[in-house]
Amino acid sequence: MLGLLAASLAADSSKRCDVKDHLRSAGGLPDDCTALDFQFEQLTPKEVRATAYALNGGTVSVFICRGCKLGAYGMEVLEPALLKAPLQFITIREDELGALGGRTLARVLNETSLPGMDLRAAGLDAEGGVELARALRGNDALEILNLKASGVDTQGAEAIVDALRENRMLQWLDLSFNKLGDSGALALAEMLTEKEDAIKLMLEDPSIGEQGQEALKKVKEEQKDRHELMLPPESHKPQHRMPRRGSPRNIDKMMEYSSETKEEL
Numbered sequence: 001m002l003g004l005l006a007a008s009l010a011a012d013s014s015k016r017c018d019v020k021d022h023l024r025s026a027g028g029l030p031d032d033c034t035a036l037d038f039q040f041e042q043l044t045p046k047e048v049r050a051t052a053y054a055l056n057g058g059t060v061s062v063f064i065c066r067g068c069k070l071g072a073y074g075m076e077v078l079e080p081a082l083l084k085a086p087l088q089f090i091t092i093r094e095d096e097l098g099a100l101g102g103r104t105l106a107r108v109l110n111e112t113s114l115p116g117m118d119l120r121a122a123g124l125d126a127e128g129g130v131e132l133a134r135a136l137r138g139n140d141a142l143e144i145l146n147l148k149a150s151g152v153d154t155q156g157a158e159a160i161v162d163a164l165r166e167n168r169m170l171q172w173l174d175l176s177f178n179k180l181g182d183s184g185a186l187a188l189a190e191m192l193t194e195k196e197d198a199i200k201l202m203l204e205d206p207s208i209g210e211q212g213q214e215a216l217k218k219v220k221e222e223q224k225d226r227h228e229l230m231l232p233p234e235s236h237k238p239q240h241r242m243p244r245r246g247s248p249r250n251i252d253k254m255m256e257y258s259s260e261t262k263e264e265l
Contacts, residue, residue, distance in 0.1 A: 035062035040094075042069045048077050055081035064091040072100040079104045082112075089116040089144075095123050102128020102152075106135035109142060116144040120174075122151065129156015129178075136163040142170055148202070149177040158184045164199070165191055174202035185212025189219040192227050200228040 036054060043051065048070065054060060055078070063085070070078065075097060082090070082104070090108070095101070102124045108114055109132070124132070129152025136142070152160065157178040164170065180188065185208045192201075203216065213231070220229040 033059055035064065036060055037062075037064045038066065038068050039064070040067035042067065043074065045073070045077075048074045052078050052081040055085040055087075058084075058086065060085050061088040062091075063087055063089070065093075065095075066091065067094040068092070069095060070101070071096050072098055075101040075104040079107065082108050087112065087114055089118070090114060091118040092122050093118060093120045095121075097122050097124050097128065099125055099127035099131070102131040106131040109135035109139050113141040115141060117142065118144075118146040119150045120146050120148045124151045124156065126153040126155035128152060130159045132156070133159035133163040136160060136170065137166045139167060140169050144172045145170060146174045147178060148174045152178050154179045154181055154184060154207075158187060161188045161191055164195065168197045170199060172200045176202055176204040178205065179207045180205050180212075181207045182209045182212035184208075186215050189215040192219045192223055192229065195227070198226050198228075200230070202230045204230075204232040 033054070036051060043065075051065075055063065063082075068074065070092065087108075090105075092101075092105075097105075097119075101122070105117070105119070105128075109117075124147075129147075129150070132147075132152070133156065136145075147157075147160070157175055157180045160173075160175065161180075161184060164173075175188075180203070185203075185205075188201075188203070189212075192199075208216070216229060216231055219227075220231065223229070
């Protein structure tokens with residue numbers, strides 16, 4: 001399934017259209033336009049409405065909006081079009097979608113057959129993450145979900161982990177940098193132990209402590225024939241850490257650090 005989706009996206013990339021260009025030329029979108037692609041372009045309200053109109057045309061299958069700053073207003077305007085368009089992949093990155101954006105995207109998951117969604121740094125909050133989790137529970141279409149640094153925070157991330165117990169379709173998930181913490185990591189490890197459907201999960205999260213890391217490493221080894229768990233590589237910490245400057249208590253440590261470092265060199 002993932003291979004077919006990738007091939008479909010590659011084919012669509014040759015027919016990408018920029019709504020801004022067509023607005024400037026006062027023309028409509030080409031009939032064969034299958035992808036709307038905005039890269040680091042903040043959309044005005046007029047351009048958001050034009051985008052909704054373009055999505056309603058019925059030919060667009062890929063929607064990419066990176067740095068568009070849609071926010072709550074943009075998601076409210078786009079919602080009817082996102083529900084109607086025959087979309088195969090939605091990318092909304094570097095935004096501030098908030099809870100309303102999360103609810104809109106949850107409705108898209110509930111009412112469409114969308115296979116892929118990329119929400120890296122989308123500015124969702126915990127409530128938005130919980131809304132997505134509810135939609136994921138019974139979803140039988142979404143295969144790819146990127147929530148790296150999406151802002152769902154601990155509560156949202158834990159709700160998504162819990163939803164994966166029931167979801168049987170999702171095959172690729174990035175939950176990195178969402179403050180999962182040890183409690184979330186332990187819940188994730190338990191879920192992966194019980195989950196029969198294979199999943200590839202990316203998880204780089206500084207909030208996970210030693211206990212959580214050990215649990216994830218254990219499940220990664222024990223479940224390697226079923227799941228693929230991508231953890232950050234072992235950190236190569238320096239043997240000596242430079243103490244903070246400006247503290248008299250650290251002078252001796254700084255001298256010790258300097259002496260030992262010279263000996264190693």
